[in-house]
Amino acid sequence: MTSSTLSSPQPDSAHLSPILLEVEKLAVRYPLSGGFLGRSRRFVEPVKGVSFRIRARQTVGLVGESGSGKTTIGKAIVRLVSPHSGEIRYRQERIDTLSGARLRPYRKRVQMIFQDPHNSLNPRLTISRIVGEPLEIHFPALRAEERRSRAADLLQRVGLSPDSLDRYPHEFSGGQRQRIGIARALAVEPELIVCDEPVSALDVSVQAQIVNLLQDLQQDFSLAYLFISHDLAVVEHISDLVLVLNEGRIVEAAPPEELYRNPQNEYTRKLLAAVPSL
Amino acid sequence: MNPVLTKRSGLWQQVIARPQGALALGLLGFLYLCALFAPLLAPYGPGDQDLQKPYHPPTGFTWTQDGLAVRLYENADPTQALYRPIPGKTATIHWFPAGHPYRLFGLLPCRRHLFGVEPPQKIYLLGSDSTGRDVFSRLLYGAQVSLSIGLIGISISLGVGLIAGGLAGYFGGWFDSLVMRTTELLMAIPGLYLLLALRGAFASQFGSGEVYLLIVVILSFLGWSGAARVIRGLTLSLRAQTFVEAAIVTGLSPWRILWRHLLPNLASYLLVAAALSIPGYILGEAALSFLGIGIQEPSASWGLMLAQAQEMKVFMCNFWWLLSPGAAVFVTVAAFNLLGDTLRDVIDPHFRTSDR
Ligand SMILES: Nc1ncnc2c1ncn2[C@@H]1O[C@H](COP(=O)(O)OP(=O)(O)OP(=O)(O)O)[C@@H](O)[C@H]1O
Ligand SMILES: [Mg+2]
Numbered sequence: 001m002t003s004s005t006l007s008s009p010q011p012d013s014a015h016l017s018p019i020l021l022e023v024e025k026l027a028v029r030y031p032l033s034g035g036f037l038g039r040s041r042r043f044v045e046p047v048k049g050v051s052f053r054i055r056a057r058q059t060v061g062l063v064g065e066s067g068s069g070k071t072t073i074g075k076a077i078v079r080l081v082s083p084h085s086g087e088i089r090y091r092q093e094r095i096d097t098l099s100g101a102r103l104r105p106y107r108k109r110v111q112m113i114f115q116d117p118h119n120s121l122n123p124r125l126t127i128s129r130i131v132g133e134p135l136e137i138h139f140p141a142l143r144a145e146e147r148r149s150r151a152a153d154l155l156q157r158v159g160l161s162p163d164s165l166d167r168y169p170h171e172f173s174g175g176q177r178q179r180i181g182i183a184r185a186l187a188v189e190p191e192l193i194v195c196d197e198p199v200s201a202l203d204v205s206v207q208a209q210i211v212n213l214l215q216d217l218q219q220d221f222s223l224a225y226l227f228i229s230h231d232l233a234v235v236e237h238i239s240d241l242v243l244v245l246n247e248g249r250i251v252e253a254a255p256p257e258e259l260y261r262n263p264q265n266e267y268t269r270k271l272l273a274a275v276p277s278l
Numbered sequence: 279m280n281p282v283l284t285k286r287s288g289l290w291q292q293v294i295a296r297p298q299g300a301l302a303l304g305l306l307g308f309l310y311l312c313a314l315f316a317p318l319l320a321p322y323g324p325g326d327q328d329l330q331k332p333y334h335p336p337t338g339f340t341w342t343q344d345g346l347a348v349r350l351y352e353n354a355d356p357t358q359a360l361y362r363p364i365p366g367k368t369a370t371i372h373w374f375p376a377g378h379p380y381r382l383f384g385l386l387p388c389r390r391h392l393f394g395v396e397p398p399q400k401i402y403l404l405g406s407d408s409t410g411r412d413v414f415s416r417l418l419y420g421a422q423v424s425l426s427i428g429l430i431g432i433s434i435s436l437g438v439g440l441i442a443g444g445l446a447g448y449f450g451g452w453f454d455s456l457v458m459r460t461t462e463l464l465m466a467i468p469g470l471y472l473l474l475a476l477r478g479a480f481a482s483q484f485g486s487g488e489v490y491l492l493i494v495v496i497l498s499f500l501g502w503s504g505a506a507r508v509i510r511g512l513t514l515s516l517r518a519q520t521f522v523e524a525a526i527v528t529g530l531s532p533w534r535i536l537w538r539h540l541l542p543n544l545a546s547y548l549l550v551a552a553a554l555s556i557p558g559y560i561l562g563e564a565a566l567s568f569l570g571i572g573i574q575e576p577s578a579s580w581g582l583m584l585a586q587a588q589e590m591k592v593f594m595c596n597f598w599w600l601l602s603p604g605a606a607v608f609v610t611v612a613a614f615n616l617l618g619d620t621l622r623d624v625i626d627p628h629f630r631t632s633d634r
Binding site: 114 | 519521523527528530531539545
């Protein structure tokens with residue numbers, strides 16, 4: 001364990017920073033449809049008791065194959081789904097029991113970037129509305145022009161020109177849309193962003209650009225990431241810690257170098273074998 | 279990936295670019311303008327009788343030294359309503375003469391009509407009915423009822439359908455079950471019987487304004503369930519879209535999500551549904567009025583006028599002009615269907631928020 005902390009780039013600052021998120025024995029169930037009047041006793045449980053924590057400014061990678069429950073964990077953290085059991089705490093405060101307007105302060109701190117850039121932007125809204133909307137909610141004091149200029153700043157920050165403001169999502173490429181999604185997440189000035197496979201729908205060349213952008217932003221805005229991917233290669237060189245998920249359970253949690261050097265779990269070895277050697 | 283429609287103006291431009299769309303829009307624009315300016319265009323009021331001239335045929339035109347004129351007719355055989363033109367006798371058409379007073383758009387007091395002849399002579403563009411009322415004028419006033427009933431009815435039923443279906447789809451749960459069971463109940467009852475039963479449940483002695491409202495309410499009550507079910511389905515599928523999840527994570531309230539993210543994406547559907555459902559209201563009003571339980575005399579509506587055509591004693595092709603409201607209904611219904619189909623053609627390839 002000690003060898004890994006020595007070899008990681010900024011070991012101490014990352015490990016001593018305060019804990020933002022604590023997930024404890026999280027389980028999520030989806031009801032299966034059917035049954036009398038839609039009430040059903042049958043369910044699937046894609047997440048079966050998962051525990052981990054994320055510190056400020058840290059990147060935690062979450063890898064696992066398709067269907068292993070990665071997105072479900074991300075959605076539970078941003079409360080798009082409610083946990084069946086377990087606890088989620090943010091800065092020591094339970095957020096798995098909050099709902100409705102009481103979640104709003106939490107939503108200002110934890111944001112999400114979605115897997116599918118083609119679906120994550122409302123096709124009927126202009127970019128300035130899409131990026132300005134979080135500002136409207138979380139910075140109600142801003143006037144319309146101020147929102148607009150902030151949106152322009154954010155776009156610039158993610159590498160898009162301000163004249164994108166009045167255009168519609170379909171006028172942008174996948175990579176550009178993902179940048180817009182990042183700008184929307186950044187707008188609330190969050191501390192933690194759940195990145196759900198932010199690059200897996202993109203071309204390889206674009207993937208690197210987006211990953212680099214996310215790393216730059218992490219520096220500039222002191223962000224923590226939960227970086228979800230099915231691809232160990234993407235996760236390993238940006239994560240401080242990698243969680244390996246298999247069928248809803250975390251089978252291994254280790255810094256990436258250690259994971260590579262000495263995988264403890266059979267499933268991890270299988271994942272590693274699928275990664276082209278770098 | 280299809281380009282997604284983004285601006286409403288783009289939509290209408292595409293509709294007009296298609297011949298059938300331009301035709302439908304042109305026809306409807308013409309009809310609604312006629313209805314809007316009915317009191318100006320109509321030479322007589324809807325109830326102006328002339329008992330000397332029942333079943334008068336459409337007047338013929340001639341050209342005299344005073345300008346365009348209409349022929350005058352004499353009633354050759356009152357028992358058969360047989361009219362013959364009187365050779366050499368004409369009445370000159372005046373443009374913008376003063377006639378009976380009215381309020382244009384219900385506001386501007388006005389006495390002028392587009393055209394007319396010197397009373398007591400009459401100009402009957404489309405003949406007269408059993409009490410000598412001008413069919414052309416009544417057709418125009420009837421258009422006000424028949425055409426507006428569709429618009430108002432569809433607004434109410436789509437409004438109710440949108441609220442019920444949208445909330446049911448978005449929130450699910452008991453409200454969803456309640457709405458769906460109610461729509462199933464409404465849809466299981468044959469529409470015509472329900473229509474008759476509802477109409478029968480209310481006293482028949484209503485003023486014409488009240489009857490108009492009653493018809494609109496009854497038709498909307500019958501019409502909202504289909505819209506609600508479709509809107510619920512669309513809302514359900516939209517709700518699962520990532521951009522709605524993104525809006526939730528952003529911290530938007532459900533109302534704001536419904537208003538800002540779901541409604542604009544439902545707009546295309548609503549437009550098509552409106553165009554395709556309006557004929558139902560026009561026909562519904564016509565059917566009720568035809569059966570004598572709709573719009574009451576002396577108001578005019580197309581259905582009521584058709585009902586009177588049916589009362590005729592002698593019905594050969596003699597009095598074809600009395601069927602002109604039927605032609606008006608037909609043209610309007612066809613135009614709305616054409617518009618709806620064109621809209622659907624334009625929208626459908628794009629009416630998918632998912633690009634997968
Ligand atoms: N709304 C839902 N209702 C029922 N089952 C669901 C629902 N969402 C996901 N599941 C199921 O839960 C399991 C985990 O899904 P999840 O999306 O979390 O996987 P993932 O690891 O993100 O996969 P991928 O890499 O393909 O995105 C899958 O078997 C999926 O079918
Ligand atoms: Mg996923």
